[in-house]
Amino acid sequence: MEPRRLDLTSSDDDCGDSALGRVRHAYASLAPGDRLEVVTRVAEQVFGIRAWSRKAGGEVIEEDRGAGGIRLVLRRPPA
Amino acid sequence: MTDYAHPEVLVSTDWLAGHLQDPDIRILEVDWDPASAYELGHIPGAALVDWKRDINDPVRRDILSPEQFAGLMGRLGVTPRTALILYGDMRNWFAAFAFWTFRIHGHADIRLLNGGRRKWFEEDRPVTEAVPTFPPTQYPLPEPAGDLREFLPGVRAILGDPGHGLVDVRSPAEFSGAISAPPEYQNEGAQRAGHIPGAVNIPWSQAIQDDDTFKPPEQLRDLYQARGVTPDKRILTYCRIGERSSHTWFVLTYLLGYPRVANYDGSWSEWGNAVGVPVERAAT
Numbered sequence: 001m002e003p004r005r006l007d008l009t010s011s012d013d014d015c016g017d018s019a020l021g022r023v024r025h026a027y028a029s030l031a032p033g034d035r036l037e038v039v040t041r042v043a044e045q046v047f048g049i050r051a052w053s054r055k056a057g058g059e060v061i062e063e064d065r066g067a068g069g070i071r072l073v074l075r076r077p078p079a
Numbered sequence: 080m081t082d083y084a085h086p087e088v089l090v091s092t093d094w095l096a097g098h099l100q101d102p103d104i105r106i107l108e109v110d111w112d113p114a115s116a117y118e119l120g121h122i123p124g125a126a127l128v129d130w131k132r133d134i135n136d137p138v139r140r141d142i143l144s145p146e147q148f149a150g151l152m153g154r155l156g157v158t159p160r161t162a163l164i165l166y167g168d169m170r171n172w173f174a175a176f177a178f179w180t181f182r183i184h185g186h187a188d189i190r191l192l193n194g195g196r197r198k199w200f201e202e203d204r205p206v207t208e209a210v211p212t213f214p215p216t217q218y219p220l221p222e223p224a225g226d227l228r229e230f231l232p233g234v235r236a237i238l239g240d241p242g243h244g245l246v247d248v249r250s251p252a253e254f255s256g257a258i259s260a261p262p263e264y265q266n267e268g269a270q271r272a273g274h275i276p277g278a279v280n281i282p283w284s285q286a287i288q289d290d291d292t293f294k295p296p297e298q299l300r301d302l303y304q305a306r307g308v309t310p311d312k313r314i315l316t317y318c319r320i321g322e323r324s325s326h327t328w329f330v331l332t333y334l335l336g337y338p339r340v341a342n343y344d345g346s347w348s349e350w351g352n353a354v355g356v357p358v359e360r361a362a363t
Contacts, residue, residue: 016261020112043197043203044200055119
Protein backbone atom coordinates (compact mmCIF):
# COMPACT_ATOMS: atom_id res chain seq x y z
CA MET A 1 0.00 0.00 0.00
CA GLU A 2 1.26 3.49 -0.88
CA PRO A 3 2.28 5.61 2.11
CA ARG A 4 0.17 8.57 3.09
CA ARG A 5 1.92 11.79 1.96
CA LEU A 6 2.43 15.04 3.88
CA ASP A 7 4.04 18.01 2.13
CA LEU A 8 5.60 20.53 4.53
CA THR A 9 7.01 22.75 1.80
CA SER A 10 3.96 25.01 1.53
CA SER A 11 3.84 28.49 3.06
CA ASP A 12 3.29 28.92 6.79
CA ASP A 13 2.39 32.60 6.54
CA ASP A 14 -1.01 32.11 8.13
CA CYS A 15 0.40 30.73 11.39
CA GLY A 16 -1.22 27.33 11.36
CA ASP A 17 -0.14 24.19 13.14
CA SER A 18 3.61 23.62 13.43
CA ALA A 19 5.29 21.28 10.97
CA LEU A 20 5.80 18.65 13.64
CA GLY A 21 2.23 19.13 14.83
CA ARG A 22 1.04 18.24 11.34
CA VAL A 23 3.30 15.19 11.32
CA ARG A 24 1.98 14.09 14.71
CA HIS A 25 -1.62 14.43 13.56
CA ALA A 26 -0.99 12.51 10.36
CA TYR A 27 0.97 9.80 12.18
CA ALA A 28 -1.79 9.39 14.76
CA SER A 29 -4.20 8.40 12.01
CA LEU A 30 -1.97 5.56 10.73
CA ALA A 31 -2.89 1.97 11.37
CA PRO A 32 -0.11 -0.30 12.72
CA GLY A 33 2.34 -1.04 9.92
CA ASP A 34 1.20 1.92 7.78
CA ARG A 35 3.69 4.45 6.43
CA LEU A 36 3.77 8.23 6.25
CA GLU A 37 5.88 10.01 3.65
CA VAL A 38 6.94 13.55 4.64
CA VAL A 39 8.55 16.04 2.30
CA THR A 40 10.33 19.11 3.65
CA ARG A 41 13.12 21.51 2.78
CA VAL A 42 13.96 22.38 6.39
CA ALA A 43 16.75 20.64 8.30
CA GLU A 44 15.19 21.69 11.62
CA GLN A 45 12.05 19.76 10.67
CA VAL A 46 14.05 16.67 9.73
CA PHE A 47 15.76 16.80 13.12
CA GLY A 48 12.43 17.29 14.90
CA ILE A 49 10.71 14.46 13.04
CA ARG A 50 13.57 12.06 13.77
CA ALA A 51 13.81 13.05 17.44
CA TRP A 52 10.05 12.93 17.99
CA SER A 53 9.72 9.63 16.16
CA ARG A 54 12.42 8.10 18.34
CA LYS A 55 10.61 9.25 21.49
CA ALA A 56 7.20 8.18 20.20
CA GLY A 57 8.33 4.69 19.31
CA GLY A 58 8.05 5.18 15.56
CA GLU A 59 10.62 4.42 12.90
CA VAL A 60 12.10 6.51 10.12
CA ILE A 61 12.67 3.81 7.52
CA GLU A 62 13.80 5.98 4.60
CA GLU A 63 15.47 9.36 4.14
CA ASP A 64 16.67 10.77 0.85
CA ARG A 65 17.51 14.20 -0.45
CA GLY A 66 16.65 15.46 -3.92
CA ALA A 67 15.95 18.66 -5.79
CA GLY A 68 12.42 18.77 -4.37
CA GLY A 69 13.58 18.58 -0.78
CA ILE A 70 14.16 15.95 1.85
CA ARG A 71 11.89 12.90 1.86
CA LEU A 72 11.34 10.90 5.03
CA VAL A 73 9.21 7.80 5.39
CA LEU A 74 7.93 6.95 8.87
CA ARG A 75 6.35 3.64 9.76
CA ARG A 76 4.03 2.99 12.64
CA PRO A 77 5.27 -0.23 14.22
CA PRO A 78 3.13 -3.31 13.68
CA ALA A 79 0.89 -4.12 16.63
CA MET B 80 25.41 48.51 1.64
CA THR B 81 24.18 50.50 4.61
CA ASP B 82 23.73 48.77 7.91
CA TYR B 83 20.61 48.31 9.96
CA ALA B 84 19.64 51.23 12.18
CA HIS B 85 20.44 49.22 15.32
CA PRO B 86 22.66 46.31 14.29
CA GLU B 87 23.50 45.63 17.93
CA VAL B 88 20.14 43.87 18.41
CA LEU B 89 21.06 41.02 16.05
CA VAL B 90 23.56 38.23 16.54
CA SER B 91 24.61 35.75 13.89
CA THR B 92 24.82 32.00 14.31
CA ASP B 93 28.61 32.32 13.94
CA TRP B 94 28.76 34.83 16.78
CA LEU B 95 26.59 32.71 19.04
CA ALA B 96 28.59 29.56 18.31
CA GLY B 97 31.63 31.41 19.65
CA HIS B 98 29.84 32.64 22.78
CA LEU B 99 28.14 29.52 24.09
CA GLN B 100 30.23 29.71 27.28
CA ASP B 101 29.98 33.49 27.67
CA PRO B 102 28.88 34.20 31.28
CA ASP B 103 27.55 37.64 30.36
CA ILE B 104 24.84 36.34 28.09
CA ARG B 105 21.78 34.18 28.63
CA ILE B 106 20.54 32.19 25.66
CA LEU B 107 16.77 31.80 25.72
CA GLU B 108 14.69 29.64 23.39
CA VAL B 109 11.16 31.07 23.27
CA ASP B 110 8.69 28.44 22.09
CA TRP B 111 5.00 28.24 21.36
CA ASP B 112 5.26 24.46 21.46
CA PRO B 113 8.28 23.34 23.50
CA ALA B 114 7.43 19.65 22.99
CA SER B 115 8.03 20.10 19.26
CA ALA B 116 11.16 22.18 19.64
CA TYR B 117 13.17 22.81 22.85
CA GLU B 118 12.43 19.41 24.37
CA LEU B 119 13.69 17.61 21.25
CA GLY B 120 16.89 19.61 21.01
CA HIS B 121 18.15 23.15 21.54
CA ILE B 122 21.29 25.25 21.43
CA PRO B 123 23.68 24.17 24.21
CA GLY B 124 23.20 26.32 27.30
CA ALA B 125 19.82 27.70 26.18
CA ALA B 126 17.05 27.91 28.74
CA LEU B 127 13.41 27.48 27.78
CA VAL B 128 10.93 30.33 27.88
CA ASP B 129 7.51 28.81 27.30
CA TRP B 130 5.43 31.51 25.58
CA LYS B 131 2.11 30.40 27.08
CA ARG B 132 3.41 29.79 30.59
CA ASP B 133 6.11 32.42 30.98
CA ILE B 134 5.23 35.39 28.75
CA ASN B 135 1.49 35.58 29.37
CA ASP B 136 -0.62 36.09 32.43
CA PRO B 137 -2.09 32.68 33.29
CA VAL B 138 -5.62 33.99 33.89
CA ARG B 139 -6.50 37.17 32.03
CA ARG B 140 -5.40 37.87 28.48
CA ASP B 141 -2.33 40.04 28.94
CA ILE B 142 1.43 39.94 28.79
CA LEU B 143 3.25 39.14 32.00
CA SER B 144 3.13 41.81 34.71
CA PRO B 145 6.21 43.63 36.00
CA GLU B 146 6.21 41.28 39.01
CA GLN B 147 5.96 38.20 36.78
CA PHE B 148 8.72 39.55 34.55
CA ALA B 149 11.04 40.14 37.49
CA GLY B 150 10.26 36.64 38.74
CA LEU B 151 11.02 35.10 35.35
CA MET B 152 14.31 36.95 35.03
CA GLY B 153 15.25 35.94 38.57
CA ARG B 154 14.46 32.28 37.85
CA LEU B 155 16.63 32.44 34.73
CA GLY B 156 19.51 33.93 36.72
CA VAL B 157 19.38 37.17 34.77
CA THR B 158 20.49 40.57 36.05
CA PRO B 159 19.69 43.92 34.39
CA ARG B 160 23.17 43.77 32.80
CA THR B 161 22.77 40.32 31.24
CA ALA B 162 22.55 40.22 27.46
CA LEU B 163 19.53 38.12 26.48
CA ILE B 164 19.98 36.20 23.24
CA LEU B 165 16.56 35.17 21.97
CA TYR B 166 15.54 32.64 19.36
CA GLY B 167 12.71 30.16 19.12
CA ASP B 168 10.28 27.99 17.26
CA MET B 169 7.83 29.09 14.58
CA ARG B 170 10.52 31.08 12.79
CA ASN B 171 11.32 33.43 15.68
CA TRP B 172 7.78 34.84 15.99
CA PHE B 173 7.55 34.13 19.70
CA ALA B 174 11.14 35.17 20.28
CA ALA B 175 10.22 38.51 18.71
CA PHE B 176 7.16 38.67 20.98
CA ALA B 177 9.43 38.05 23.97
CA PHE B 178 11.80 40.74 22.72
CA TRP B 179 8.91 43.20 22.58
CA THR B 180 7.61 42.15 26.00
CA PHE B 181 11.01 42.29 27.68
CA ARG B 182 11.62 45.71 26.13
CA ILE B 183 8.31 46.94 27.51
CA HIS B 184 9.62 45.84 30.89
CA GLY B 185 12.80 47.80 30.31
CA HIS B 186 15.50 45.17 29.91
CA ALA B 187 18.34 46.96 28.15
CA ASP B 188 20.36 44.39 26.24
CA ILE B 189 18.21 42.04 24.17
CA ARG B 190 19.35 40.50 20.90
CA LEU B 191 17.67 38.25 18.36
CA LEU B 192 19.47 35.33 16.73
CA ASN B 193 19.32 36.18 13.03
CA GLY B 194 17.89 33.13 11.26
CA GLY B 195 16.84 31.48 14.51
CA ARG B 196 16.48 27.73 15.01
CA ARG B 197 16.15 27.01 11.32
CA LYS B 198 19.53 28.50 10.44
CA TRP B 199 21.24 26.90 13.45
CA PHE B 200 19.99 23.45 12.42
CA GLU B 201 20.60 24.10 8.72
CA GLU B 202 24.25 24.73 9.56
CA ASP B 203 24.42 21.47 11.48
CA ARG B 204 25.57 23.18 14.66
CA PRO B 205 25.54 21.41 18.04
CA VAL B 206 22.25 20.77 19.82
CA THR B 207 21.44 19.14 23.12
CA GLU B 208 18.55 17.96 25.26
CA ALA B 209 20.38 19.00 28.44
CA VAL B 210 18.47 21.61 30.45
CA PRO B 211 20.74 24.16 32.15
CA THR B 212 20.16 25.56 35.61
CA PHE B 213 21.29 28.94 36.89
CA PRO B 214 21.66 30.45 40.35
CA PRO B 215 18.56 32.60 40.84
CA THR B 216 18.87 36.37 41.05
CA GLN B 217 16.81 39.17 42.55
CA TYR B 218 15.79 41.11 39.46
CA PRO B 219 14.50 44.60 40.31
CA LEU B 220 10.88 45.44 39.60
CA PRO B 221 10.75 47.23 36.23
CA GLU B 222 8.84 50.35 35.15
CA PRO B 223 6.93 49.33 32.01
CA ALA B 224 7.17 51.49 28.89
CA GLY B 225 3.71 52.11 27.45
CA ASP B 226 4.57 53.49 24.04
CA LEU B 227 5.51 50.15 22.48
CA ARG B 228 2.02 48.75 22.84
CA GLU B 229 -1.42 49.79 21.58
CA PHE B 230 -4.88 48.73 22.67
CA LEU B 231 -8.19 48.56 20.82
CA PRO B 232 -9.47 52.05 21.80
CA GLY B 233 -6.16 53.54 20.66
CA VAL B 234 -6.38 51.79 17.31
CA ARG B 235 -9.97 52.86 16.84
CA ALA B 236 -9.02 56.45 17.60
CA ILE B 237 -6.50 56.69 14.79
CA LEU B 238 -8.59 55.18 11.98
CA GLY B 239 -8.35 57.51 8.98
CA ASP B 240 -5.58 59.60 10.53
CA PRO B 241 -2.92 60.23 7.86
CA GLY B 242 -0.28 60.56 10.56
CA HIS B 243 -0.67 56.88 11.37
CA GLY B 244 -0.05 53.71 9.43
CA LEU B 245 -1.54 50.29 10.12
CA VAL B 246 0.34 47.21 8.99
CA ASP B 247 -1.51 43.89 8.91
CA VAL B 248 1.24 41.26 8.75
CA ARG B 249 -1.03 38.22 8.35
CA SER B 250 -1.33 36.11 5.22
CA PRO B 251 -3.32 37.48 2.26
CA ALA B 252 -6.04 34.89 3.00
CA GLU B 253 -6.49 36.23 6.53
CA PHE B 254 -6.34 39.85 5.37
CA SER B 255 -8.94 39.36 2.67
CA GLY B 256 -11.31 37.60 5.04
CA ALA B 257 -11.11 34.21 3.36
CA ILE B 258 -10.12 32.73 6.74
CA SER B 259 -9.98 34.15 10.26
CA ALA B 260 -7.80 31.45 11.83
CA PRO B 261 -6.72 27.94 10.91
CA PRO B 262 -9.07 25.27 12.31
CA GLU B 263 -6.40 23.91 14.66
CA TYR B 264 -6.35 27.24 16.55
CA GLN B 265 -9.92 27.46 17.71
CA ASN B 266 -9.11 29.88 20.52
CA GLU B 267 -7.68 32.34 18.00
CA GLY B 268 -10.80 32.43 15.86
CA ALA B 269 -12.96 35.47 15.34
CA GLN B 270 -16.63 36.17 14.76
CA ARG B 271 -15.75 38.28 11.73
CA ALA B 272 -13.01 37.91 9.13
CA GLY B 273 -11.27 40.71 7.28
CA HIS B 274 -8.99 43.53 8.35
CA ILE B 275 -8.94 46.87 10.11
CA PRO B 276 -9.93 49.66 7.69
CA GLY B 277 -6.95 51.46 6.22
CA ALA B 278 -4.47 48.68 6.99
CA VAL B 279 -1.98 47.58 4.37
CA ASN B 280 -1.13 43.90 4.08
CA ILE B 281 2.59 43.20 4.27
CA PRO B 282 2.97 39.60 5.48
CA TRP B 283 5.70 39.23 8.09
CA SER B 284 7.64 36.77 5.92
CA GLN B 285 8.39 39.41 3.31
CA ALA B 286 11.01 40.76 5.72
CA ILE B 287 13.14 37.61 5.66
CA GLN B 288 15.23 35.68 3.18
CA ASP B 289 15.19 31.96 2.35
CA ASP B 290 17.49 31.16 5.29
CA ASP B 291 15.22 33.10 7.69
CA THR B 292 17.75 35.91 8.15
CA PHE B 293 16.46 39.43 7.67
CA LYS B 294 16.61 41.06 4.26
CA PRO B 295 19.20 43.82 3.76
CA PRO B 296 18.13 47.29 4.89
CA GLU B 297 17.61 48.67 1.38
CA GLN B 298 15.19 45.88 0.54
CA LEU B 299 13.34 46.33 3.82
CA ARG B 300 13.08 50.08 3.29
CA ASP B 301 11.70 49.60 -0.22
CA LEU B 302 9.26 46.95 0.99
CA TYR B 303 7.59 49.16 3.58
CA GLN B 304 7.94 52.61 2.05
CA ALA B 305 6.44 51.45 -1.25
CA ARG B 306 3.26 50.65 0.71
CA GLY B 307 3.16 53.99 2.54
CA VAL B 308 4.68 52.68 5.76
CA THR B 309 7.10 55.54 6.32
CA PRO B 310 9.07 56.72 9.35
CA ASP B 311 7.29 60.08 9.58
CA LYS B 312 4.13 58.26 10.70
CA ARG B 313 3.34 56.45 13.91
CA ILE B 314 3.04 52.83 12.83
CA LEU B 315 0.87 50.15 14.42
CA THR B 316 1.44 46.49 13.60
CA TYR B 317 -1.02 43.67 14.15
CA CYS B 318 -1.68 40.03 13.22
CA ARG B 319 -3.91 37.51 15.02
CA ILE B 320 -2.47 37.36 18.54
CA GLY B 321 0.45 39.77 18.27
CA GLU B 322 3.40 37.46 17.70
CA ARG B 323 3.94 37.77 13.94
CA SER B 324 3.38 41.50 14.33
CA SER B 325 6.14 41.59 16.97
CA HIS B 326 8.45 40.36 14.24
CA THR B 327 7.49 43.29 12.00
CA TRP B 328 7.57 45.68 14.99
CA PHE B 329 11.17 44.54 15.48
CA VAL B 330 12.02 45.13 11.81
CA LEU B 331 10.54 48.62 11.70
CA THR B 332 11.91 49.70 15.08
CA TYR B 333 15.40 48.24 15.13
CA LEU B 334 16.37 47.37 11.58
CA LEU B 335 14.88 50.44 9.92
CA GLY B 336 14.96 52.79 12.90
CA TYR B 337 11.38 54.04 12.71
CA PRO B 338 10.94 56.19 15.82
CA ARG B 339 7.30 55.45 16.67
CA VAL B 340 6.13 51.87 16.25
CA ALA B 341 3.72 50.04 18.53
CA ASN B 342 2.39 46.50 18.45
CA TYR B 343 -1.36 45.99 18.81
CA ASP B 344 -1.21 42.55 20.42
CA GLY B 345 -4.96 42.29 20.80
CA SER B 346 -4.82 41.99 17.02
CA TRP B 347 -7.47 40.23 14.96
CA SER B 348 -8.47 37.84 17.73
CA GLU B 349 -9.71 40.95 19.59
CA TRP B 350 -10.78 43.24 16.73
CA GLY B 351 -12.60 40.48 14.84
CA ASN B 352 -14.60 39.60 17.96
CA ALA B 353 -15.36 43.17 19.09
CA VAL B 354 -18.90 44.49 18.70
CA GLY B 355 -19.39 47.57 16.55
CA VAL B 356 -15.87 48.09 15.22
CA PRO B 357 -15.51 48.65 11.47
CA VAL B 358 -14.21 45.80 9.34
CA GLU B 359 -13.09 45.73 5.73
CA ARG B 360 -13.27 42.61 3.58
CA ALA B 361 -12.21 41.86 0.06
CA ALA B 362 -15.09 42.03 -2.45
CA THR B 363 -16.56 38.58 -3.06
